Amino acid sequence: MLALAPWFYPALAGGLGGQMTSVLIICIAALGLNVMVGFTGFLHLGIASFFGLGGLFLAILTVPMNPLEIGFLPAVFVSVGLTAAIGTLLGSPTLRLRGEYLAIVTLGFGEVVRVLFLNLENVTGGTQGLGPIPPPGSGIFVTGIDLGREFVVDSRWFYYLSLIALFVVVLLVRVLEKSALGRAWIAVREEPLAAATIGISATKVRLSAFTIAAAIAGLAGCLSVASIGTTGDPNAFGFNRSVAILCAVIIGGLGSIPGTLVGVTILFGFDIVVIPSVDSWMQRIQGQVFDVSLFTLGSWRLALVGIALIVVMRFRPIGLIPSRRFAAEFQESKQ
Amino acid sequence: MTHRENTKVSEGAVLSPDIPLLSIDRLTVQSGGIPLIDELELDVSAGSSVAIIDSGRGSKAALLDAICGLRSASSGSVRLDGRRLKQGFSAKTFWGVLFTGILVGLLCAAAAVDIDRLWLAVVKRGLVVDEPFTPANFGRRLRSYFRAELAIDRLAGNWRIVTADGREVLAVRRDLSEARELRNQMQAAVTARRTGPGVVPDITDLVGDANEPQRELLLDETTLDRLAAGKRRIRFRGWSAFICGLFLGVGMSLAIWQRGRRSPEVAARAGVARTFRSPRNFPAMTVFENILVTVEQGIYRKSSAWWPHINKANCIERTEELIRSVGLIDQSFSFASDLTRYEQRCLGIARGLAMDPRILLIDEPADGMNTQQQHALAGILKDVCKGVLTLVVTSAGNDPVALICDRTVHLSPH
Numbered sequence: 001m002l003a004l005a006p007w008f009y010p011a012l013a014g015g016l017g018g019q020m021t022s023v024l025i026i027c028i029a030a031l032g033l034n035v036m037v038g039f040t041g042f043l044h045l046g047i048a049s050f051f052g053l054g055g056l057f058l059a060i061l062t063v064p065m066n067p068l069e070i071g072f073l074p075a076v077f078v079s080v081g082l083t084a085a086i087g088t089l090l091g092s093p094t095l096r097l098r099g100e101y102l103a104i105v106t107l108g109f110g111e112v113v114r115v116l117f118l119n120l121e122n123v124t125g126g127t128q129g130l131g132p133i134p135p136p137g138s139g140i141f142v143t144g145i146d147l148g149r150e151f152v153v154d155s156r157w158f159y160y161l162s163l164i165a166l167f168v169v170v171l172l173v174r175v176l177e178k179s180a181l182g183r184a185w186i187a188v189r190e191e192p193l194a195a196a197t198i199g200i201s202a203t204k205v206r207l208s209a210f211t212i213a214a215a216i217a218g219l220a221g222c223l224s225v226a227s228i229g230t231t232g233d234p235n236a237f238g239f240n241r242s243v244a245i246l247c248a249v250i251i252g253g254l255g256s257i258p259g260t261l262v263g264v265t266i267l268f269g270f271d272i273v274v275i276p277s278v279d280s281w282m283q284r285i286q287g288q289v290f291d292v293s294l295f296t297l298g299s300w301r302l303a304l305v306g307i308a309l310i311v312v313m314r315f316r317p318i319g320l321i322p323s324r325r326f327a328a329e330f331q332e333s334k335q
Numbered sequence: 336m337t338h339r340e341n342t343k344v345s346e347g348a349v350l351s352p353d354i355p356l357l358s359i360d361r362l363t364v365q366s367g368g369i370p371l372i373d374e375l376e377l378d379v380s381a382g383s384s385v386a387i388i389d390s391g392r393g394s395k396a397a398l399l400d401a402i403c404g405l406r407s408a409s410s411g412s413v414r415l416d417g418r419r420l421k422q423g424f425s426a427k428t429f430w431g432v433l434f435t436g437i438l439v440g441l442l443c444a445a446a447a448v449d450i451d452r453l454w455l456a457v458v459k460r461g462l463v464v465d466e467p468f469t470p471a472n473f474g475r476r477l478r479s480y481f482r483a484e485l486a487i488d489r490l491a492g493n494w495r496i497v498t499a500d501g502r503e504v505l506a507v508r509r510d511l512s513e514a515r516e517l518r519n520q521m522q523a524a525v526t527a528r529r530t531g532p533g534v535v536p537d538i539t540d541l542v543g544d545a546n547e548p549q550r551e552l553l554l555d556e557t558t559l560d561r562l563a564a565g566k567r568r569i570r571f572r573g574w575s576a577f578i579c580g581l582f583l584g585v586g587m588s589l590a591i592w593q594r595g596r597r598s599p600e601v602a603a604r605a606g607v608a609r610t611f612r613s614p615r616n617f618p619a620m621t622v623f624e625n626i627l628v629t630v631e632q633g634i635y636r637k638s639s640a641w642w643p644h645i646n647k648a649n650c651i652e653r654t655e656e657l658i659r660s661v662g663l664i665d666q667s668f669s670f671a672s673d674l675t676r677y678e679q680r681c682l683g684i685a686r687g688l689a690m691d692p693r694i695l696l697i698d699e700p701a702d703g704m705n706t707q708q709q710h711a712l713a714g715i716l717k718d719v720c721k722g723v724l725t726l727v728v729t730s731a732g733n734d735p736v737a738l739i740c741d742r743t744v745h746l747s748p749h
Contacts, residue, residue: 065459065462066458093587120450121451122452123451180631180645183620183624183631186619187628190620191617193405194616196603197602197608198603198608198629198633199600199603199604199633199635325619328618328619328670328673329672331672
């Protein structure tokens with residue numbers, strides 16, 4: 001349905017398409033986070049830093065002010081690989097820590113990455129970020145049409161690209177969940193002691209989840225900076241973004257793929273898509289009636305999100321679409 | 336039981352007829368200074384079964400924990416087939432430790448020589464003066480940074496002669512060729528200063544000609560000294576940070592390795608399986624998944640391949656066989672948390688068996704069961720394990736499960 005939407009709704013070619021694209025991209029990052037938080041049950045507060053790292057690597061590899069300028073697709077592969085490697089490096093000493101300490105480590109890492117982004121000005125471009133990032137397919141001509149130009153002009157191209165990436169990631173996460181590795185993740189989450197006695201090395205298993213989470217977030221970061229065209233302000237990759245994605249995963253339902261997608265769509269869709277359009281509509285109405293704009297939803301948006309979070313957690317603490325397992329676990333803890 | 340296990344036990348028996356499968360030597364386990372187990376000696380030969388009887392709670396669990404590596408003993412040793420259940424220092428460990436050390440060292444060195452300035456000198460400056468980005472150029476620039484050579488940079492249409500890290504501007508020229516010439520002469524002067532008077536400098540150090548009559552270089556003595564010391568400074572920084580990082584990385588990874596030597600994974604890999612008194616299954620997984628994950632891990636553990644191939648059909652078949660053997664076939668797809676206590680215990684035993692172990696430690700199977708259930712459990716253990724698998728069962732008294740064992744050991748005779 002989402003794939004067909006642009007055909008029927010031409011507005012997606014413009015600003016709305018861009019907004020939908022960013023929601024899809026955050027869906028990808030949230031699925032990565034879900035691997036870590038949902039499947040292995042470890043609190044991860046620095047997902048946005050991996051998101052930012054993926055984007056930064058892509059920018060370094062592709063912007064014209066750097067000499068490398070490899071194409072979009074190889075750059076995506078290299079950046080995802082590098083982000084995964086950094087995840088492994090960070091994870092291998094720290095994943096032996098107990099849950100709460102790991103949360104602190106990821107939180108600290110997020111801040112370190114943000115500060116590095118700000119201060120390594122020659123590498124990252126500091127607060128201005130790196131840009132312009134050439135759109136995917138620039139320089140490739142299909143029947144006389146420059147694909148790169150099409151990507152810039154018509155945001156449906158990015159919409160589709162993100163949709164395909166999201167589809168691939170959903171498939172990947174689903175396959176992983178049903179694999180032997182996925183079962184080992186869940187075993188470690190459920191009963192670490194018993195998992196250790198059947199020979200599962202908790203560190204290795206968590207490390208794999210951490211690396212996969214980093215790689216998926218890195219992919220999302222690549223798509224994000226490519227669709228915006230610049231890495232932008234590094235502060236956008238800070239703690240707030242990490243927590244917002246975590247909230248979306250929790251609202252949707254931990255460990256559940258459709259839940260994660262729904263959670264992100266509600267939380268970020270509300271934030272990125274609904275509020276701007278409602279505001280512009282309200283401004284028009286109010287302009288006609290009072291000549292001035294008295295009220296914007298945008299200024300209340302954080303309060304609304306907060307209230308929504310409280311309501312969901314009060315009435316449906318396992319999330320909107322909980323996974324079967326979490327529902328069982330929740331039942332047990334209630335008894 | 337399966338054919339596989341049959342051959343395995345007989346193999347062990349053939350290889351070491353004198354050495355018992357499990358031998359515990361003067362084992363002492365303490366908890367908060369109070370000895371739970373005091374100088375215990377116990378040998379269990381392959382294929383036999385032992386019941387360990389003690390009315391107290393802590394000692395039996397402590398013994399099993401000490402065997403399977405969940406708790407470290409304060410003295411004494413546990414051997415399986417004559418080998419201690421401890422991870423050795425293998426070649427893999429060595430390379431892992433070395434790799435970590437070098438990696439941490441390189442990261443420290445990168446931080447110490449200022450990676451941001453390095454990037455500026457190696458990547459960005461080449462673009463400014465329109466040099467193509469080739470590996471040779473890259474190498475030359477990298478070398479030049481670590482020799483603290485002077486460089487040319489552009490700002491607002493002017494060419495500046497700067498130190499390698501771009502921190503200090505020595506002169507500004509309008510024209511690139513003029514700037515190049517001046518830079519070469521300055522570099523020659525700095526190099527001559529560094530190598531001392533009368534010494535013919537290393538040819539690779541020279542970019543300009545030191546013997547050429549020098550123009551006014553606008554470099555006073557102190558500046559010249561500072562620039563000449565640049566090479567030593569940056570190399571000292573880089574190497575000292577690298578060596579510190581190397582020690583840090585090696586130390587850290589050795590510490591991690593040391594802590595993980597005596598872990599449940601090592602014991603599990605050697606073929607020790609255990610069940611717990613409180614069942615400790617995976618509650619939010621079905622019975623089927625509970626056993627399947629254990630079967631899969633058993634295969635991973637036995638395989639030495641980096642990415643072992645798992646035959647899914649075989650795993651599923653073995654899982655079903657195990658479920659049938661403990662009589663949980665009707666509950667196959669219900670969550671482990673929904674089972675009764677007896678069923679949970681059966682599942683625990685099935686998971687222990689699923690590891691395809693050499694020795695199975697069962698912690699108080701009779702605890703909390705009624706007589707009928709105790710007999711049922713004894714029946715299962717008798718059918719499934721006895722004579723094939725080495726069995727260590729703990730118990731609070733002479734219950735039916737303890738009675739099926741070949742011999743009984745009382746932990747505290749007093």
